[in-house]
Structures are given as structure tokens and as C-alpha cells.
Amino acid sequence: MSAIPTLDIRRYDTDRDAFVAELGAAYREWGFAGIRGHGIDTALIDGAYERFREFFALPSETKMQYHLKGSGGARGYTAFGVETAKDSHYPDLKEFWHIGREIPRDSRFADVMPPNLWPSEVAGFREYGYALYTALDELGTRVLRALALHIELPENFFEDKTDVGNSILRPIHYPPITAPDIPNVRAGAHEDINFITLLVGASAAGLEVKSRVGDWVPFTSDADTIVVNIGDMLQRLTNHVYPSTTHRVVNPPGELARKPRYSVPFFLHPNPDVVLDPLASCISTDNPSRYSESITSHEYLMQRLREIKLA
Template identity: 35%
Template sequence: MSEQALSIPIIDFGPFIQGDPTARQQVAAQMREASSQWGFFYLANCGMPQASVSEAFQASKDFFALPDEIKQSVAWQNAQSNRGYVGVRRERLDPSKPGDLKEAFNAAPEDRDASAARNLWPADQPEFREHVETFLSDCITTADRILEAFAVALDQPDNFFVNAHDLHHHTLRLLHYPPLPEGFIAEQGESRAGAHTDYGSITLLFQDDAGGLEVCTRQGEWVQATPIPGTVVINTGDLMHRWTNHVFCSTPHRVNVPKAAMHRHRYSIAFFCHPNKNANIECIDSCTDASNPVRYPPISAGEHLLQRLNATY
């Protein structure tokens, strides 16, 4: 396979935001192709404020540098709330492997659903909360634009996906992969994040420059998703895979430990975009024909998420 064929696509989203109908269709077509062939692509000029991204990364570094007792005071409790701090090895994304060599902090929007669980904020850290909430808001704006483009790509009304996500049942996850000690030897397949697919509709992933993210191609080869400054990595998740009847694919990915970076801290931030929990996920009419019959019965988005989370922890 050629090197070009193994290059995760890079898409300029600027023309879609600017609004020319022809340009919007062209960008949406590129996103459809990338989501069908890869389930992953880099998005440039997506509209995320750089200051917000920088402040979120600094807030993440400051949080993970706190003493363990402070982090444990806001520990993750259950899949229903899915908020708070997750310690190193607490999560096992690949059930056949040991716990992942990472720690995380989950937060979620609180603006649309009064019945939802509340975020768990560490005491005496007001700037941390402020920066995370600002970043959350910016991610929602960006995700809605991307969802609109996906609707255009599938010949649906512009607001088809946005309306199904309007309760903001998303999850923001700050991630820290600690440096590994000198002489570290992985035990029984240990990694920073085991091979997995994401659970929801789309994910926005912001990386630092440490590297380590790998994506599995349709041919079963693992390709590095090297950080590219000024871009956001977008991937489609299991619910989008199901919703589109496999027109868009949910691709396995993992975080390995590059030898050159094993003694470095690695930080990333993932925004997991999830439909409203009561949204009925059933095959989109433009994603089925005689050669691609409907593959799945309808399921609620909330039921699907709980099944996946309970299998992970």
C-alpha cells in the first residue's frame, strides 16, 4: 500500500463555515469520504479559539499536578454520572489488556438538562472550572458545525444531527499520560490507552506534540496520527456507525508509548459528542438501499452509552 494511501486526510473546514453553498457541499463530501474510508480526519480552520485551547491545556496540566488526595476528592463514581477524576489504571479500554497508563478528568455541559448529574469540581480551583467551562462551550459550537456538515454529507436537513444533540449530553475528558520510569517494561500488553472505538457520534480530539495516537486502517494496519498544529482530530463513533448503517465507520484506535516520548508527559483533550439520551438511533433513510440493507434495530442513545461504559470500568 502506498504511503499516500496511509495518510489520514486533512480537511480545511473554513469554506464550510464561510457559507458558500457550493463550498459547503465540497467540504461535506470530503468529510463523507474520510468518514467512510477512515473514520478519522484532521480538521483545519474549524473555528475553535486558540486561546481557549491553550487555557484548557494549561488547566489540565495544573489539575493533574495537584496532590492525589485532591484529585481523589472528585473521583469518578458511576457510569450514570460519568464525571470526575479517573486514576491511573482505573480504566481498561481494551478488556483483554491491563488497566490503561493514564489518568483523566470528565466534565459535561450543565446548561440544558436540569435532571443531569452535576460536575465534580476540586475545591479552591476556580480558574480550573472557568477554563474548562469555557472550553466546553467552544467545543459545543464547533461540534454543532461539524454535525451540520455531516447532515449535508448525508443529504439530510442541516439541523438533522444538531437537533438530536440539543440537550448537550456530551462529555469532555482531560487526559494525562504520565512519564514512564527508566527501564519500564510493559506487562501483558500494557499501553497508555488500549485499542477501542468511541461510543458516541463524533469525537473532537486535541493533542499536544508528544504523539502516540494510532489508528487502524481498513486493511488492519496501525498508522500514526501524528499531531498537526492548528488542527483537531475528528473521528466517528459507534453510534454514528450504527446510525449511518456502516456508511461512516467507527475505527479502532489506541495510544502507544513512543520510545522517544516515554519519559515525557503527554496531554490530550477529547470532546465526546453524544446524542440526547432519549434520541432514537435508527438507520438514516439515505444510508440504506438494496445493497446495504438495514443492519440494526433502533436503540436509544442513552441505553447504548450505559452498555459501553459499564463494560469499560
């Protein structure tokens, strides 16, 4: 069985045509790739993780002060056992926090992109959290440049469509699993909603990706690799040229299940008013348009959040 590729993004500047071809091929086949050489400082990643772990170790009543009822978890804290993968009977075994884009409160998107919450109990949470948000946002822009070239669009095609995107940094805590034979998994089989997801911290075992033939393929990356996968919005916009692949986080065997797992995905979203109609460059006689009705990225997001019980 072929493995999910890991590529060095520095080759975009030194060997562009080959890198774009290899990255595009990885996404067409898997919807997933590992990205190394990304330049995000290890001290920033480690410092952010340290603050996130500190927050999740707080008492439940303290964390719940940062839960915004009726917000769909758009900002702040979402408790353990709430999010449920579409069509799953059991909630995921996780709790998480959401950091969103900081925008002026007179922005035209202010009604759908609320201000962030910041836990006062954890020193440096805001500084490290938002610095990591910014770094991953910039890396996502670089990945999208390569993907645009691969489907014969201008390099900067996506930039004015994501510059005020409703993107989310989601620190996740999967607590130790102490009960035997529970039916839940840490994250049930699902596809991501957004354009692309950048995952910091897939170096702990558990992430599995479903291949085209239906096998579950473990993807445990090196510590310096960020896993980047296609989401449903980009799949729709590219008329399935880039597939949004089903993936899950399984419970580890034996004693490993009794250890917590932390991961930090960054969900890169388009601007709320972007219309997700298939691009002309992705429609052909072999791949006719799969969608007849228009929908904006915000309408699509709300539809999907209802499905996973966050709205």
C-alpha cells in the same frame, strides 16, 4: 499508503459542495479527519491545558476528593489504571477528569446528567474548562451539518438530536512511563462510544488509527488542527456508512516515554432519548439495515461503560 486527510472547515462557507464531498469521503474511508480553520482561540486552548496540568499535578489524596464512587466517572476525577479498553487484559495508563453539559436541575435528563464538579484548588478551571466545552460543542455541530448534507439529509438534521446531548470534555493525563517492558499502553485499541469525538492536542505523537487493511497509521496533527472521528453511535445510526474506526495511543520510544502526555477529547453525544435505529437514507440494497432491535443512546452508553469497566 494514503494519509488521513486534514481539511479547512472554512471551506464549508466558501466551497460547500466540494468540502462536504471531501469530508464525507474522508469519513467513509477512515472514520477520521483533521479539521483546521476552526476558529477556536489558541489562548483558550492553552489556558485550559494549563489548568488541567495544574489539576493533575495535585496530590493523589486531593484529586480523589473529586472521585464520585458508583458514578461510572460521569463527572469529576477517575484515577490512574481504572479504564480498560474492551477485551484488553490491562488498564490504560491514564487518569482523567470529566466535564459534562450544564443543564437545569429540573430538566427531564437531570437523572442521567449529574451536575459538574469543579476543583477549588485550581483557579480558572471552571471558566476555561467550560468555555472549551462550549467551543468544541459548537464546532461539532458544524461538522455534523456537513455530514448530514453528505448523506442527503437537511443541514440541521442532527441539531435537535444533540442540543442537550450528554457530551463530555475529558482532560487526560498520561504520566511518564518509567518501568521497562510494561504490557500496558497509554490507551488500548478501542472505538469511541459517542457520535463524534473532537480531540484537542493530538500534536504529541502516539495516536494511531487502524486502516481498512489492518495497518496502524500514525496521525500526528499540526498544533492548530483538531482531530475529529466517528463514534459507534453515529456508525449505528448511519448503518456503517460512517465507520467507527479502531484507534489507540501507543507508548513513545526511548526518552519520550519519560515525558507526560496530555490530551483533551470532547465526546459529542446525542440526547439521551435519541433512538439509534439506522436512518432510511443510509439503507439500500447494497447496504441493508444491520440492526433489528432499537436502543436509545443512554441505554447504549450504559452498556458500553460496563464493558470498559467504568460502570
